[in-house]
Amino acid sequence: xxxxxxxxxxxxxxxxxxxxxxxxxxxxxxxxxxxxxxxxxxxxxxxxxxxxxxxxxxxxxxxxxxxxxxxxxxxxxxxxxxxxxxxxxxxxxxxxxxxxxxxxxxxxxxxxxxxxxxxxxx
Amino acid sequence: xxxxxxxxxxxxxxxxxxxxxxxxxxxxxxxxxxxxxxxxxxxxxxxxxxxxxxxxxxxxxxxxxxxxxxxxxxxxxxxxxxxxxxxxxxxxxxxxxxxxxxxxxxxxxxxxxxxxxxxxxx
DNA sequence: CGGTATCCTAAGAGATACTG
DNA sequence: CAGTATCTCTTAGGATACCG
Numbered sequence: 001x002x003x004x005x006x007x008x009x010x011x012x013x014x015x016x017x018x019x020x021x022x023x024x025x026x027x028x029x030x031x032x033x034x035x036x037x038x039x040x041x042x043x044x045x046x047x048x049x050x051x052x053x054x055x056x057x058x059x060x061x062x063x064x065x066x067x068x069x070x071x072x073x074x075x076x077x078x079x080x081x082x083x084x085x086x087x088x089x090x091x092x093x094x095x096x097x098x099x100x101x102x103x104x105x106x107x108x109x110x111x112x113x114x115x116x117x118x119x120x121x122x
Numbered sequence: 123x124x125x126x127x128x129x130x131x132x133x134x135x136x137x138x139x140x141x142x143x144x145x146x147x148x149x150x151x152x153x154x155x156x157x158x159x160x161x162x163x164x165x166x167x168x169x170x171x172x173x174x175x176x177x178x179x180x181x182x183x184x185x186x187x188x189x190x191x192x193x194x195x196x197x198x199x200x201x202x203x204x205x206x207x208x209x210x211x212x213x214x215x216x217x218x219x220x221x222x223x224x225x226x227x228x229x230x231x232x233x234x235x236x237x238x239x240x241x242x243x244x
Numbered sequence: 245c246g247g248t249a250t251c252c253t254a255a256g257a258g259a260t261a262c263t264g
Numbered sequence: 265c266a267g268t269a270t271c272t273c274t275t276a277g278g279a280t281a282c283c284g
Contacts, residue, residue: 024134041246048279094217099136102206106186113183160265171266172269173257
């Protein structure tokens, strides 16, 4: 089975974890150095505390994030990317770049598509 | 705002459409030529008819797929990638490659993570 | 500060019968 | 063949109060 489609299927599981709405934001936010929980909460805009925690755990479990706890008086927890995640970040930026370049076209395509459907409410 | 995080946020919307569990499979399946509905139903394994339709519409709306209907006696509908989508496919293969290279490590990381948590049920 | 725990709503997703 | 319509169940996700 060198068939790319057959290969893709289980991989999509992996991608599902990695390319999730929030995962990408978290990875990007952690890309340039260790980040603390509250920093993430601020930087990954729109995320709720719950979702942040869940995604953080998921990424940690998948071996993409390292969670370091400093047992100081005000607790300090830092998240940093593993090498694997850094490599992913590279691929991600490709995707990010694509999205950036084409989001205008996508918005236009949507508008055009909708224009051809909705007003047909004869 | 050259801040990559701030930039990433609206883009994630785009990615959300494009990097969805099924979208990737569909794009990959359509990458090497026009594909028919039933072909997709078979190739994107595990997808339900409903989800296939919904995702197909979504991708068409975003200007990533072109839907061509041949008004023949048995209806024939073909889906093919737009140039934009082909470009995306390139970025996607990068991600796919990453996932392929690391899924073993990810599985291991998961096992290790779980091993350190679950048996602690003292 | 860095989370859990809890509650609730909306969206995602499967199955499948029906239709032009 | 290529969908649509429906029904149902499971998650994703938001809000927020509380705790070590």
